Amino acid sequence: MELISQQTKAIMEGCKERARAVGLRFEDETLEYVVTNRDMLELTPKVMIPTLYDYWVHDVEVLREKGKYELYPSNPYETVINTRPAISFYNDNNPDWLNVMIFYHVLAHIDFFQNNLYFRHTWDYDLAGQALADKRLIARLRSEHGRWVDYVIEFARGIDNLVDFHGELSTLHRGKKDCSARLDFFFDVFLQQQRPVSTSEYMKEVEAYNLACRDFGDLGEQSFFTEMVRKYPEFEAAFEKHQGGKKQKKSDLLQFLIDHSPMLNSEENLWMKSVLQVVRSTSIYFQPQIRTKIMNEGWASYWHETLFMQDDRIRGHEISFARVNASVTAMPRVGLNPYALGMRLFYFIEEAANRGCYTHDYRRLRDMELKRHYDKKLGKGREYIFDVRENYSDFTFLNSFVDQDFVDHNQLFVAGKRLNEERMTWQYYVKSRHADDYQQMLFDSLYHPPKIVIDEAKSQEGVLYLNHNIEGKPLVQEYIANTMLGIEFLWGGTVCLETSEAEVNTEDKEEVTPEMISWSRVRYQMKERKLERTVL
């Protein structure tokens, strides 16, 4: 890999200035590399992170048809990666005007990585550096433990889609303004349940707290409690008891194994925990990327289009640009294009916000005509989409903004594909133009790993009991055996999985109605590498 030429770098710096001028925010430093086909061969299995740890599966063509993206939270062919500095990859024969377009696209991605709150946990360290450290660690372990390192990686990766990404995020987003646990307990539990006081007394205590905060600033809470302990001597004991009895923080399967697996915690196997930790943190790192695919690509497309058209350096290439841009951002007649969809949503939101459609007044309107012609000329569109880029993920984005107006405006529909047996053709047809259906179709296409939690009540006598909360879809059955084999290895004992399986009684009928599906709860048990299935 080579860095781009100084001349091209100068173009990039020019793009940065222009991008900053319209409000994009990103760190100063970026790295741009020219990659060859050979580089790509090595990079793509490593999800474009050059320093990712080595693993034999990277050398094999992985069958991705089944479940495809469900297996991999990362987006393997991204042109820019979320590192510090951000690294982006280029074909070496791109003409300058094309580079300008790509640079804007890349800068918008970087802006998204560094400002969208779902990426909060990736802001504090550089993945490239971390990955390099992990790679060295794994190489060292491999020299000591040989192929067993690869087994541990394999088994850990088998459950790396069950990481509690949102849980991890929520600890980071716990705002400073929140009350301390002590305060919460005092007002929410102690004064209401353990030592109930009258409303006026309650209000008096609140007032006392506020007063203390005003007088002593940061020390306010401390001084408040000094006072309160004098008043309610039993408080400290009650609080401690409450803390002790509180449940431990819920953890995902990988973290649980790291903390509680008897096998991993035995002296000679402690090294395995660091492998699990690497796999877990790598997975969590990539989680927001796949959960913001539509937004991220939409945002980048919005900006490369907007900024390219304003750029004075590329006059004369408008037609070439239009051609490339159309191929990237055109809405396909059938099929989904995250670039086109996301970009149109951002334009749509901007326009709506300019008119003031996200205001209380607008929402209170009942008259369609009034709604249609509502225009307060607020001019807040830009500001609003910056806010959206900061606070939303694909699901919330689609959930909040895909409405009938959007669907109609862009002539969107749910396309169906069916077999015409007479003509032996696949027929594509317009299935529905309702926003709800369209939205649901999008939801169904989103990445969504199953929710599998540890059932502590049933985990008795060294058995690890997992419970799958069914969400309308069964698990891929063929994968259960090997995944459980891995968990059994990491746990060092019997593992059970409770899940639901559906049977469809078609009875030779073409149409399948929900009534024809019968769900049954089943339990898989992996014991000494033998799988057993029981219908409950």
Next chain:
Amino acid sequence: MNRNELYQRLQAAGLTERQQQNIAAEMDDCGDHSVPVPRAQPIPLNDLYGPNDLSCLQDMRVNSASFNIRTLDQLIDRDKLRELDGFPRKIRIGRMVRPGRNSEGKVVVIPTTVEEKFIHDNRFDQKQEGESSGGGSGEGEEGEVIGEQPVRPEGEGEGTGAGKGKGADHDMESNAYDLGRVLTEKFQLPNLKEKGTKRSLTRYTYDLTDKNRGFGQVLDKKATLLQVLKTNLALGNLSPDGEIDTTKLLIAPRDKIYRILSREKDYESQALVFFVRDYSGSMAGKATELIVTQHVLIYSWLLYQYSGQVETRFILHDTEAKEVEDFHSYYNSRVAGGTQVAAAYRMVNQLVKKDSLDRDYNIYIFHGTDGDDWDREGRETIPELKTMLSYASRVGITIAEHSYGTSGNTEVQSYLNKSGLLDQARDMLRLDNMSENEGEDRIIEGIRKLISE
């Protein structure tokens, strides 16, 4: 004899009800054996995560053309170790075989694997709705059909033929030889015994075997001395009775005899493989897929075993047999028509006899069928088979049983059993029956059965 005549003759001889049914079904079938044209891929309707920056913006695609076979070796070694450690193997090789018309003998080899996880089964949605749905944009009323795409005609091997579908872009070309090696090593298929007659090939080794007068690499002292004596005898320098005075001998340059590096023909046993495939109407669907997959694997394996010195003939049969030129036609021809196994066997016998192939080759015959035969008793088939066994090194018959029949009850199997040939000619004749739904592992297991000693 075409199938109508045959049918009438069989009817005259009397048919059981089941036979009548089977035959009627195949008589009604008016398909032909053409090689299907590849169809376009259906458009993915809801693939949100497929498009990416590198391909969309920069038109960069990864073509993994340069696959390193050495890596494959390491992978397979690793895979063997997995078994020792008590974990199931993870690398699959089988189904990615796809001979193309342009590159004869080439097969596509991709080591593939799956990283298993707990994931939602998206196929379930489709099952539920009976059809798939996704995004679209543009004009059109609800319910209006906006486009059509032909579905490839049902049935043939191409579907699983390898490498089709989404992964197609990532196929790596290697040759059948590599696949054969992988099969031999990974699946520990038995090696072949050297047997049968030998035949010279256009392969040479170089050795100091030829003699040359005047110059060369190594002086052949004994031969030189002899030549010197001969020359001197002719010159009269030697008296026939008395002592030989070596100092008086004249040595001409041409008397010196050397060994010289020369090209030698090498001899090696050579294989001729007949692939015989039933392509009658009843073979539609999975049965055919299974058979062609197995035959591709056998083909690759033999290619490796005989270091590329393997000749192949491809024979397809319904009621009549036909030889086709290349694997491509063999692999892809559509199913249609009735079934008569004897026709194919007869053709093999004729070909062997005509060119006296049995003198020069180890002959292997692999026959794949679903076990149906209009010749229920095997009256014609068994004699042909006996002839075949008189020269063949191995005849391997695979029966891909339809899931609707009972196992081990097909016509071919029952007349073979009755004939007793399976026991009498155990070394030469092997039969393997499996369900048409079997996967790659069973297919490879089947090969082992067919070719093991």
